[in-house]
Amino acid sequence: MSHDAVLREVAVRDVVLGKEVTIYQPANIYGCTLGDRVFIGPFVEIQKNARIGAGTRVQSHSFICEDVQIGNDCFIGHGVTFANDLFKEGAPNADSSQWLTIRIGDNVSIGSGATILAAEICSGSVIGAGSVVVKSIVEKGVYAGNPAKLLRKLP
Numbered sequence: 001m002s003h004d005a006v007l008r009e010v011a012v013r014d015v016v017l018g019k020e021v022t023i024y025q026p027a028n029i030y031g032c033t034l035g036d037r038v039f040i041g042p043f044v045e046i047q048k049n050a051r052i053g054a055g056t057r058v059q060s061h062s063f064i065c066e067d068v069q070i071g072n073d074c075f076i077g078h079g080v081t082f083a084n085d086l087f088k089e090g091a092p093n094a095d096s097s098q099w100l101t102i103r104i105g106d107n108v109s110i111g112s113g114a115t116i117l118a119a120e121i122c123s124g125s126v127i128g129a130g131s132v133v134v135k136s137i138v139e140k141g142v143y144a145g146n147p148a149k150l151l152r153k154l155p
């Protein structure tokens with residue numbers, strides 16, 4: 001190994017944990033808040049200032065970036081990616097004040113492999129597997145596709 005190499009271990013650090021939280025290792029979770037009865041599968045990263053509401057399940061290989069707020073009793077499928085730096089200037093922006101704050105309501109289900117690039121998904125919505133959400137979802141329904149479109153409204 002090179003003398004210039006820096007190895008960092010995955011860890012759960014600086015996390016506010018609710019009661020009865022389950023985290024499967026390896027996971028890289030830091031500077032965030034996990035509510036009561038949250039379940040986190042293996043190979044998940046949750047970054048600083050994220051908040052995961054009570055009773056929410058995050059399945060394996062998902063990435064929840066900085067400033068994502070997920071409500072209560074949500075389901076985040078395998079390999080779901082949240083991205084809030086939208087490369088507005090054509091490159092990554094190191095200034096996090098320019099990034100979106102993503103808000104997911106309560107009782108939202110997001111299918112495996114979905115990508116969330118929008119500021120909001122309202123409570124009770126369902127996002128199909130593999131979908132790419134590029135616009136805020138403000139009407140409760142089932143959405144799928146790339147870009148995600150309303151398939152049907154939900155009561």
